[in-house]
Amino acid sequence: xxxxxxxxxxxxxxxxxxxxxxxxxxxxxxxxxxxxxxxxxxxxxxxxxxxxxxxxxxxxxxxxxxxxxxxxxxxxxxxxxxxxxxxxxxxxxxxxxxxxxxxxxxxxxxxxxxxxxxxxxxxxxxxxxxxxxxxxxxxxxxxxxxxxxxxxxxxxxxxxxxxxxxxxxxxxxxxxxxxxxxxxxxxxxxxxxxxxxxxxxxxxxxxxxxxxxxxxxxxxxxxxxxxxxxxxxxxxxxxxxxxxxxxxxxxxxxxxxxxxxxxxxxxxxxxxx
Amino acid sequence: xxxxxxxxxxxxxxxxxxxxxxxxxxxxxxxxxxxxxxxxxxxxxxxxxxxxxxxxxxxxxxxxxxxxxxxxxxxxxxxxxxxxxxxxxxxxxxxxxxxxxxxxxxxxxxxxxxxxxxxxxxxxxxxxxxxxxxxxxxxxxxxxxxxxxxxxxxxxxxxxxxxxxxxxxxxxxxxxxxxxxxxxxxxxxxxxxxxxxxxxxxxxxxxxxxxxxxxxxxxxxxxxxxxxxxxxxxxxxxxxxxxxxxxxxxxxxx
Numbered sequence: 001x002x003x004x005x006x007x008x009x010x011x012x013x014x015x016x017x018x019x020x021x022x023x024x025x026x027x028x029x030x031x032x033x034x035x036x037x038x039x040x041x042x043x044x045x046x047x048x049x050x051x052x053x054x055x056x057x058x059x060x061x062x063x064x065x066x067x068x069x070x071x072x073x074x075x076x077x078x079x080x081x082x083x084x085x086x087x088x089x090x091x092x093x094x095x096x097x098x099x100x101x102x103x104x105x106x107x108x109x110x111x112x113x114x115x116x117x118x119x120x121x122x123x124x125x126x127x128x129x130x131x132x133x134x135x136x137x138x139x140x141x142x143x144x145x146x147x148x149x150x151x152x153x154x155x156x157x158x159x160x161x162x163x164x165x166x167x168x169x170x171x172x173x174x175x176x177x178x179x180x181x182x183x184x185x186x187x188x189x190x191x192x193x194x195x196x197x198x199x200x201x202x203x204x205x206x207x208x209x210x211x212x213x214x215x216x217x218x219x220x221x222x223x224x225x226x227x228x229x230x231x232x233x234x235x236x237x238x239x240x241x242x243x244x245x246x247x248x249x250x251x252x253x254x255x256x257x258x259x260x261x262x263x264x265x266x267x268x269x270x271x272x273x
Numbered sequence: 274x275x276x277x278x279x280x281x282x283x284x285x286x287x288x289x290x291x292x293x294x295x296x297x298x299x300x301x302x303x304x305x306x307x308x309x310x311x312x313x314x315x316x317x318x319x320x321x322x323x324x325x326x327x328x329x330x331x332x333x334x335x336x337x338x339x340x341x342x343x344x345x346x347x348x349x350x351x352x353x354x355x356x357x358x359x360x361x362x363x364x365x366x367x368x369x370x371x372x373x374x375x376x377x378x379x380x381x382x383x384x385x386x387x388x389x390x391x392x393x394x395x396x397x398x399x400x401x402x403x404x405x406x407x408x409x410x411x412x413x414x415x416x417x418x419x420x421x422x423x424x425x426x427x428x429x430x431x432x433x434x435x436x437x438x439x440x441x442x443x444x445x446x447x448x449x450x451x452x453x454x455x456x457x458x459x460x461x462x463x464x465x466x467x468x469x470x471x472x473x474x475x476x477x478x479x480x481x482x483x484x485x486x487x488x489x490x491x492x493x494x495x496x497x498x499x500x501x502x503x504x505x506x507x508x509x510x511x512x513x514x515x516x517x518x519x520x521x522x523x524x525x526x527x
Contacts, residue, residue, distance in 0.1 A: 062428075063428075066427070066428040066430075067430070068424075068427055068428065087427065087428075087430035088429065088430020088431075089430065090428070090429075091429065092425060092428040092429050094421060094424065094425050094428070095421075096421050098419070098421045098422045098424075098425045100422065100439075100440065100443070100444075101520055102443045102446075102518070102520045103520075111439070112429050114439070115426070115429055115430070115431045115435055115439070116429075116430075143520045145520075163429065169428075
């Protein structure tokens with residue numbers, strides 16, 4: 001594994017640590033537990049995925065990491081500092097591109113830097129450089145509606161990549177794309193990330209996607225969500241498309257799919273009962 | 274240019290036909306001039322003393338623009354305040370809507386009693402007419418901000434002010450501009466009413482004078498000028514809109 005970059009800084013401190021998070025919502029006088037003792041960690045430069053059945057509270061976890069919601073119990077630590085309930089410490093790539101239609105692609109990409117108070121000139125220079133590298137050269141001054149869904153999602157990813165925060169949170173960024181674009185985007189993301197090793201927390205419900213991209217995969221149970229399994233993905237980097245035909249890859253995929261089926265079955269029974 | 278011509282000719286032909294029918298009806302039916310003057314009579318009357326009409330029109334236009342600017346400013350400030358303070362919104366929003374049930378005509382004499390015959394009561398009347406569409410459009414536009422974009426801004430730690438400046442305001446801009454468009458046509462009406470009650474300048478006052486001397490032809494001249502003023506104000510706002518909102522693809526017009 002090419003985990004050389006982990007050596008810099010304090011090697012033993014995770015970039016992001018989620019410690020014993022509990023969260024429940026009140027719905028018609030009833031406490032509805034959503035997260036139950038969720039703990040996981042992302043090492044510096046590590047790509048970590050969370051896979052779980054839909055509706056299992058993955059997005060709630062992101063809101064807690066982002067500081068939009070306070071957990072009932074537990075802590076969020078960034079490089080060892082407690083940031084529970086405070087905002088602006090992570091970079092974020094949402095499910096839909098959420099590009100602002102009145103901003104050009106370049107202006108959209110620098111939005112996070114602008115919010116963080118980085119001088120515009122510096123931000124623009126950086127954006128220009130990355131737009132070319134991301135295959136969006138020539139579209140700097142175009143408005144988002146001129147771009148395809150895949151290209152919009154690239155711009156959205158770039159917006160997250162450019163912001164200074166160490167930890168990137170990606171919330172099912174490819175779920176709205178068609179299968180072909182999606183696999184295209186997975187490899188694009190793999191290239192971009194391997195070039196630029198950021199600490200990534202990635203939510204998906206696609207097991208293949210998680211295995212292809214990640215160093216570690218956390219499997220979430222159905223609601224209330226807790227960590228069911230954590231799997232270290234052993235395949236070396238840089239990874240290639242051919243990996244998904246590898247027997248070892250498929251064995252791992254089958255294993256995880258089995259767990260997921262089990263969970264989905266439990267959830268169905270739970271909702272009937 | 275050709276597309277522009279295509280959208281302009283049908284209403285233009287309709288107007289010309291209407292004028293022809295009007296002219297023919299007046300001359301064949303022999304309607305008295307004091308009852309309904311023919312278009313030709315109106316045109317002749319307008320040409321008699323154009324300087325006088327021009328001065329009055331400019332005076333009304335000045336009042337209209339000043340009133341519209343104040344009205345839009347009041348409407349926007351009100352909308353922003355209600356948007357930022359939810360308690361204020363729930364307390365005052367219904368009152369603002371209720372306020373529109375009070376006819377401006379009824380308020381006019383009251384304002385004269387309070388503020389005299391100067392500029393102040395006139396501007397208040399135009400403001401009262403104009404602030405409402407702007408305030409409602411702005412409040413509406415601001416509260417409809419795309420929640421995915423809003424969620425994104427909050428996740429990256431944008432402050433309340435940043436969210437307002439960078440997301441909510443530009444998102445609400447098209448809505449605000451349609452409010453201003455409506456206000457711009459209202460503003461001319463407001464100015465005319467204001468001039469009826471105030472001291473004597475402008476088209477509104479001219480209109481009142483002609484009414485009392487049964488100069489129907491001159492009343493029609495005044496109406497024509499009012500229509501042109503409304504069109505002018507509307508066009509100004511449309512141009513402003515085109516300049517402010519450049520990101521939308523032009524699908525219908527070009």
